[in-house]
Structures are given as structure tokens and as C-alpha cells.
Amino acid sequence: MIQFLPIPHLIIISYVVWILYRILKHKTIKVNLPPGSFGWPILGESLSLLRAGLDGVPERFDQERVEKYRSCQVFKTSLFGNRVAVLCGPAGNKFLFGNEDKLVAVWWPYSLRKLFGKCLVTSRGEEAKWMRKMMLSYLGPDAFATRYAATMDVVTRRHIQVHWRGS
16 A cells, blocks of 8 residues: 655655755855855845944944955845845945946846836946936036026025015
């Protein structure tokens, strides 16, 4: 007579096999990653970042990791469910902004893209260039001098007359 395993046992065995497969697959791929920790699954090190921000010292998150990983200006971590590499210092900023659209692509987590929608912050590539060009016509120095300066002058004078001079 054939006996079958109960469904909970099958689920547990399947899960264990899946975890072992992921571990073995991960070990066979050798990637040159910077030092760091991904922290807890899903949460990563997000709580540490949020705690530093709530304490009013958000840079503490970066400083602690730079000190921990022997003054390395690049470290890996996991924030808000996404694995990221953090570049610190002037050299990191120069590399990041000097290689935009060449070696580095702007990327936003899904949660931020959902929160901001389609805007200048979350767009990239040709779309971002087009949006910047459109914004420049409204916010550029020429637009300020020709459109907004006179209106701002009138509003400011009226405000000073009504609220500061008492008339």
C-alpha cells in the first residue's frame, strides 16, 4: 500500500529544496561586489536608515558603514527591498554624475516610481532630456526676466503696502 506525505510536509520539503537550489545557484556565480551586508531579507538595512533619519542625522547611516568597511567609499546594502551600491565622497559623486547614461543608469525603486509617477525625478534618457528642455522654457533665466519679474514686483509692492505700512 502506498502512503502519501501530508500536504504541509510537501510544502516544507519543497521550500527547503527551493532554498538549497537558490544557495547553490548563488554560490556558483562569482560577482565582484563591494563590501557590505544586505541585512535582513526584504527589510535589509532600511530600519537603520530610517532610524538615523528620525534621529535627525541621516548621514550617520553612511558614516557607520564607511568606518565599518575600512574607509571604503563604496558599499553594498539593501534598502526598501532593493539591493543597492552606495557611493560616498567626492570621487563617488564624480564617477556617478560623470558617467550618467554611459556606465551608470538612473534607476528608481518601484515604490518611488509609484509615489512620484511620471515626472522629471523618475524619468531618464531621452524622456528626461525632453522634460528638462520643456521645463527650461518656464523656469529659465529668460522666462524669469520677461514673464515673472514684473508680476513678482507688483505682488511684493502690494504686500508691503498692505501688510507692512498699514494702508
